[in-house]
Amino acid sequence: MSILRKFLPDPPQNNEIKITRASLELMYNISRELAAALDLRTVLNRVLFLSMKNVGASSGSIIVLDSSGQPIESALAIGERIQEQTTQQLRATFERGLAGWVFRHNQAVLIPDTSRDERWLRRPDDEVDRTGPKSAVSAPISARDQLIGVMTLVHSKPGTFTQEHLALVQAIADQAGVAVLNARLYAESQRQARVMTALAESAATITATLKLDDVLLRILEQISQALRVAVVSLALLDPSGKELVFRASTGPKSQDIIGLRIPIGQGVAGWVAREGRGIIVPDTSKDTRFYPGVDQLLGYETRAIACAPIRSRGQIIGVLEALNPLEGSFDPDALLVLTGIGSLAGTAIRHAQLFERLQAAHQRYRELFEDSIDSILITDWEGHILEANRQAALLIGVHTDKLLQMTIDHLNFVDKNTVGPRYANLSMGETLSYEATLQTHSGTQVPVQVYAREVNIEGVPHLQWILRDISERKNLDNMRNDLLSMIYHDLRSPLANVVSSLDVLETLMAEDADPTKKSLLNIAIRSTERIQRLTNNLLDMRRMEADQPISNQAEATPAQIVAEAIEAVSIMAENKNQAVVNRVPLEMPEVWVDVDMIRRVIINLLENAIKYTPAESEICLGAEAQEDSVTIWVQDRGPGIPPEDRERIFEKFIRLHPEEGPKGLGLGLAFCRLAIEKHGGKIWVESPEEGGSCFKFTLPIASKTDENRTTSS
Ligand code: ADP
Numbered sequence: 001m002s003i004l005r006k007f008l009p010d011p012p013q014n015n016e017i018k019i020t021r022a023s024l025e026l027m028y029n030i031s032r033e034l035a036a037a038l039d040l041r042t043v044l045n046r047v048l049f050l051s052m053k054n055v056g057a058s059s060g061s062i063i064v065l066d067s068s069g070q071p072i073e074s075a076l077a078i079g080e081r082i083q084e085q086t087t088q089q090l091r092a093t094f095e096r097g098l099a100g101w102v103f104r105h106n107q108a109v110l111i112p113d114t115s116r117d118e119r120w121l122r123r124p125d126d127e128v129d130r131t132g133p134k135s136a137v138s139a140p141i142s143a144r145d146q147l148i149g150v151m152t153l154v155h156s157k158p159g160t161f162t163q164e165h166l167a168l169v170q171a172i173a174d175q176a177g178v179a180v181l182n183a184r185l186y187a188e189s190q191r192q193a194r195v196m197t198a199l200a201e202s203a204a205t206i207t208a209t210l211k212l213d214d215v216l217l218r219i220l221e222q223i224s225q226a227l228r229v230a231v232v233s234l235a236l237l238d239p240s241g242k243e244l245v246f247r248a249s250t251g252p253k254s255q256d257i258i259g260l261r262i263p264i265g266q267g268v269a270g271w272v273a274r275e276g277r278g279i280i281v282p283d284t285s286k287d288t289r290f291y292p293g294v295d296q297l298l299g300y301e302t303r304a305i306a307c308a309p310i311r312s313r314g315q316i317i318g319v320l321e322a323l324n325p326l327e328g329s330f331d332p333d334a335l336l337v338l339t340g341i342g343s344l345a346g347t348a349i350r351h352a353q354l355f356e357r358l359q360a361a362h363q364r365y366r367e368l369f370e371d372s373i374d375s376i377l378i379t380d381w382e383g384h385i386l387e388a389n390r391q392a393a394l395l396i397g398v399h400t401d402k403l404l405q406m407t408i409d410h411l412n413f414v415d416k417n418t419v420g421p422r423y424a425n426l427s428m429g430e431t432l433s434y435e436a437t438l439q440t441h442s443g444t445q446v447p448v449q450v451y452a453r454e455v456n457i458e459g460v461p462h463l464q465w466i467l468r469d470i471s472e473r474k475n476l477d478n479m480r481n482d483l484l485s486m487i488y489h490d491l492r493s494p495l496a497n498v499v500s501s502l503d504v505l506e507t508l509m510a511e512d513a514d515p516t517k518k519s520l521l522n523i524a525i526r527s528t529e530r531i532q533r534l535t536n537n538l539l540d541m542r543r544m545e546a547d548q549p550i551s552n553q554a555e556a557t558p559a560q561i562v563a564e565a566i567e568a569v570s571i572m573a574e575n576k577n578q579a580v581v582n583r584v585p586l587e588m589p590e591v592w593v594d595v596d597m598i599r600r601v602i603i604n605l606l607e608n609a610i611k612y613t614p615a616e617s618e619i620c621l622g623a624e625a626q627e628d629s630v631t632i633w634v635q636d637r638g639p640g641i642p643p644e645d646r647e648r649i650f651e652k653f654i655r656l657h658p659e660e661g662p663k664g665l666g667l668g669l670a671f672c673r674l675a676i677e678k679h680g681g682k683i684w685v686e687s688p689e690e691g692g693s694c695f696k697f698t699l700p701i702a703s704k705t706d707e708n709r710t711t712s713s
Pocket of ligand 1: 227489608609612636638639640641647654655656657663664665666667668669
């Protein structure tokens with residue numbers, strides 16, 4: 001009622017009472033009409049018609065604004081007709097015309113003659129001789145101290161409206177305010193609900209698959225449906241992060257666009273990828289960001305674009321583009337929906353990519369597993385075989401299905417000493433390796449090198465057994481051993497004959513014999529000594545490998561053994577102009593050794609040193625006593641031994657560069673290790689700072705009791 005006071009002078013006259021009654025009825029009708037509607041458009045249309053009718057206006061408009069003062073909805077009636085799609089049209093009026101003035105000043109205005117008022121935005125139709133508005137009333141619509149819109153009523157004749165009309169329009173506007181506000185809030189909540197529903201539906205559909213191509217397709221479908229557009233495309237950033245690559249598209253030219261590259265920053269898509277926020281370009285011809293190159297390429301015409309980034313874990317990984325809305329222009333929510341789907345798409349694409357990568361890795365692992373030339377078994381901690389590759393089935397001679405019903409105990413290759421009871425030693429995470437004999441299905445025995453370790457499969461600890469078939473290596477070793485024993489047996493007795501014959505010859509040869517003959521005899525003697533040393537080494541190796549003890553140990557002076565060894569190789573060293581420097585102290589504790597064997601060890605090391613040291617260089621021998629052992633070393637100026645080979649050169653038949661360098665059998669160091677270890681010592685190689693190799697070994701110091709004890713083994 002207080003509203004009416006504004007235009008009801010006090011005390012009321014007769015005709016004023018009529019106005020009051022008519023106004024009261026009007027207000028009552030308005031509030032009743034408005035209370036029944038929640039839809040913003042209906043509310044606006046009703047308010048507009050009621051107002052026009054009551055002030056006798058020929059046309060009218062209402063513009064509704066959001067909280068930032070931007071027009072979001074409107075109603076425009078010309079005569080009896082309601083115009084559609086007017087918000088955009090009224091924007092100019094609002095920005096530059098009367099409605100804008102009313103809004104900014106929050107004040108109702110009466111314009112008796114539009115041609116004389118600056119606040120009126122003149123249009124061609126407003127000319128005196130045309131039918132456009134000549135008089136106008138405009139009032140702000142507010143509710144709860146908030147300005148939410150402007151209502152403007154016009155007439156084609158000047159001076160149509162009075163102050164009373166203005167007061168009435170203001171009263172209606174005030175009355176309508178709450179209804180408009182409610183309807184606006186309702187529309188907002190409806191809008192949000194629509195957006196949320198669209199996003200929820202999209203989320204459910206997009207995440208229902210993990211196949212990347214499917215995910216992309218579903219993203220496009222969801223956008224097409226939600227935004228009602230002619231074409232949707234999706235581009236992902238390439239790994240360099242400098243280009244977008246189109247990965248999927250709908251529409252007639254979809255195949256042509258796939259694979260197309262756009263640099264970051266170019267076109268609307270490139271702009272969105274760079275700026276990291278979505279945009280709507282309602283008219284591409286008016287936006288400089290639009291790049292027509294793609295249209296030209298595809299023979300397509302893009303009128304309007306909505307584009308939003310695709311994000312995954314805060315990073316932009318691509319963009320979504322929706323082109324040409326089917327219903328003319330984009331809905332105000334289009335960007336909200338597109339941006340929402342962009343976030344969903346990011347997660348879905350990432351999951352699908354990870355899943356594809358996982359599958360590819362799994363496939364690779366499967367192929368490696370299946371194609372491995374080694375047999376691989378996966379068991380649980382009870383030894384049940386859970387997986388077996390092709391090679392395992394082949395080696396064991398059982399079909400994989402049958403293998404999966406067996407335990408590894410059936411195969412006899414588990415070395416309890418190495419892996420411990422119930423495989424306990426494997427729980428440390430280390431790979432344990434040992435040689436074993438596999439029992440195949442047909443009963444044959446296959447020598448294998450076993451590599452066992454714990455592996456984690458899907459969070460559950462399992463055991464992995466790799467079985468390398470070493471039959472060939474074993475056969476080769478056996479052949480070599482057979483060959484060696486054959487050589488040794490067949491050489492031994494003729495060699496003994498040669499040695500004794502040479503001895504006899506030496507004693508028979510007169511003091512003053514021909515020096516050439518003497519020298520030749522000398523060469524023959526030394527060469528035979530070498531062959532004898534070699535055969536003795538082989539004999540000793542066989543004995544020691546068969547765990548036989550060293551039989552003839554005695555006290556000996558290190559300096560003496562070293563001197564004899566140097567003497568044996570002196571001609572070899574002289575031939576290469578090498579100096580063999582003996583730094584072994586004369587005064588040293590005696591060692592308890594098989595002198596002949598240890599002399600051969602030192603000769604072996606010296607021969608290697610001479611072989612691998614360049615001519616005219618120096619080889620040095622030294623020794624040092626510890627509490628109960630003596631360390632002797634042979635140091636050369638050769639190429640040295642790489643750290644990774646320092647252990648394995650002591651194995652039988654190991655030669656580092658068999659194709660180049662001096663020839664050999666790869667047995668010398670193996671003999672040395674066997675001999676030294678049988679004496680209770682150690683042998684190893686170091687690389688001195690000055691280069692070359694330094695082979696060192698220890699020998700036990702002779703004690704009083706040694707003479708009586710049997711040799712340690
Ligand atoms: P062989 O000398 O008959 O080949 P060895 O068992 O004596 O066999 O030595 C094994 C391998 O170790 C050799 O082939 C060589 O590659 C390497 N080696 C041994 N001694 C030396 C050394 N002093 N300097 C460099 N390499 C050596």
